Amino acid sequence: MGMLSGIIQQIIFGAVMGCLYALVAMCMVLIYRGTGILNFAQGEIVVFGAFVAYTLCVTLHWPYWLVFLASFAVCWLLGMVMDFLVFRRVVHKPHLNSLMVCVAVGMIIRNATGQIWTFDDLRMPPPFSDTVFQLPFGLVLSPLFLGIIVISLAIMLVFYLFLNRTKVGLSIRATSQNMTGAQLMGVPINSVYALCWAISSAIGSIAGILTAPLFVLNVGMFLVILKAIVAAVLGGIISLPGALMGGLLLGILENVIGTYSPSWIRHIFVWVVLLTVIIAMPQGLWGLITRRKD
């Protein structure tokens, strides 16, 4: 394999991870725009969803399509419960309050997940075969990788259409821009918040099911997922196309740079990107492209 096709191969692998980052980043963008909360507990929610899927899949032998649906539903409920008990009380409160709340909720979910299942490593069976097949120019791809890319992009597309083409989607966008205005139009804003948490948790569970087979499934996987926050910030934290661009760019850069440099660089690279973006480009990629000055 030549140098060029080697790099292209790493870009493809990076895009797989990038799609997963983008999916989770999209959830974070939804919550941030809707409620002003930067959800640091998103990683734990994703991992929780993956563990639910593990039980259904490995212990109960449910077919995988049903596992997707059931985990989606369980995490949808988890989102609504978290909103009702905790998050609706810190909507548009100072960042410090909501940040602490997210850290606490994340800790609770992480430990609960460990107690319910295990703190050890599990092997999550992939929903699609992970045996690679050959592409032209010596490149390889597996049904699993292809499945991750297709499912992630499809969810993002459906979600984008939901936000931009439906009445409920419009009311979510309106509420995220002006809470008082939305109330005056008759929008039950508490239901909108609950819906945002439900959607972001449920989509998070899908991201969890797709991520787990790439690594080992354990409670520490939240650290992998948490990198999506860098994708969200890289994209500009308020836009869905930004989250997609940020996710893909992050996944690809991480993989390409990780492959051609010592492993310690790979580990700190993502966080260096976060610092660089916040210091030098706080408006993010999407902000740079649209150049909105406000």
Place this chain on the structure above:
Amino acid sequence: MLDVSNIETHYGNIQALKGISIEVPKGDMVSVLGANGSGKSTLLRTIVGLIGPSRGAIRFEGKNIHGMKPHKVVRLGISLVPENRELFPDLTVHENLLMGAFTRSGKVGPKEIEEIFRYFPILEERRRQQARTLSGGEQQMLAIARALMSKPRLLLLDEPSLGLAPLMVEEIYRIIRMILTQGTTILLVEQNANLALSVARFGYVFENGRVSVFGPSEELLQNEHVKQAYLGK
């Protein structure tokens, strides 16, 4: 139609309304006058449920709406055009109007939007623009147009002339009169007393959270205290 009796409203420890009673008859236009901080906006915000009243009763068509959540008050047929407009800045003019019809089931027909544009022709030219890009007067028009989309029977207007150029104020008030003649009841809060008393049939003057004078507009225009304090005569 709207019957507010003896309400008191607090912002924390500060009492903004100290026992306000007003009445808005069906099909009429009533104005509330007063200086900054006299409690005019607080009254409107209390009626629609954005602030909970500590005491008193608010009846709309005989139904007690005291303490009701804002999103439920709208469904009864009350719509507020707030002082700072509360538009959705990144939504287009068209989307803002659609949000105005949120409480109504079914699709909003193109006919209905056309009808709104007959009141506000400038909005038709701007329909694909984001609300943030509109001028102050256009934003005020959009706020009123959006409130009309819910087909309210009672329209609450909070200082629609604030910060607008004289020509624009004239235009806005021409539209307000049209809305009134279409049968919508209006409760208008306005600092510009001349303007308010020239369009409304009744007026209430607020001072420090209390009603100091009230009566038909012609009487208020003759009232010595009102003349001196609010009409600059």
